[in-house]
Amino acid sequence: MIQKIDHLGIAVKSIDAAMKVYTDILGLKVTGIETVEEQKVKTAFIPVGESKIELLESTSPDGPIAKFIEKRGEGIQHIALRVDNLEAKLKELKEKGVRLIDEKPRIGAGGAKIAFIHPKDTKGVLIELCER
Numbered sequence: 001m002i003q004k005i006d007h008l009g010i011a012v013k014s015i016d017a018a019m020k021v022y023t024d025i026l027g028l029k030v031t032g033i034e035t036v037e038e039q040k041v042k043t044a045f046i047p048v049g050e051s052k053i054e055l056l057e058s059t060s061p062d063g064p065i066a067k068f069i070e071k072r073g074e075g076i077q078h079i080a081l082r083v084d085n086l087e088a089k090l091k092e093l094k095e096k097g098v099r100l101i102d103e104k105p106r107i108g109a110g111g112a113k114i115a116f117i118h119p120k121d122t123k124g125v126l127i128e129l130c131e132r
Contacts, residue, residue, distance in 0.1 A: 002089075006082035006112075006130050007045070007052040011068045011075060015044045015057040018074075022046050022053065034109050041065050043109040054080070054109065078116070080128040086113050089129055093117065105131070 012018035015033065022028045023046075033044045040063030044055040056077060058066035068077050083089045086105045093100060102115035113131040 001084050003082045003084060005051050006080040006128075006132070007054045008076055009054045009056050009078040009080060009128065011056050011058075011065045011072075011077040013057070013069060013074060015042055015055050018055050018057075019044060019046075022055075028053075032110070035059060036109050038106070039064065039108070041109075045110065078126040078128050080114075080130050083129050083131055086115060086129055086131040090115055 010018070019030055023030060028046050028048065030044050030046050033042065035042045037059075040058060040060040042057045042059055046053040046055070056065045058064075058069070060066065065077065090100060090103060090105070094103065099118035099121045100115065101118050105113040105115050108114035108128075108130065110132070115129050117127045117129065119126045
């Protein structure tokens with residue numbers, strides 16, 4: 001079952017520069033910065049109520065975030081929906097014929113189990129499913 005919006009992923013060229021928008025201008029606080037080597041990304045989480053903003057900075061010129069910024073510029077890269085059972089949700093989507101980027105969960109920032117639905121099946125929106 002989908003429980004809520006867990007976070008919005010925002011692709012940025014520089015986490016340090018982007019954080020200032022959220023901390024200095026909006027008065028929010030960053031709760032953690034982490035590098036996820038497997039995904040070639042550095043992340044910063046900023047809580048907003050029960051959800052978070054995740055800033056994503058590429059650690060490699062060939063990383064998915066660098067490619068996203070090259071094509072579309074900085075901005076919202078994905079919406080993450082929290083689920084109570086990621087494996088069951090992936091099985092359900094696969095049975096419905098939904099294209100998945102990840103057919104099995106992998107570990108993302110903060111130790112969450114994550115998987116992505118292909119944006120060709122979601123009207124161009126990259127949706128991440130996460131279980132915490």
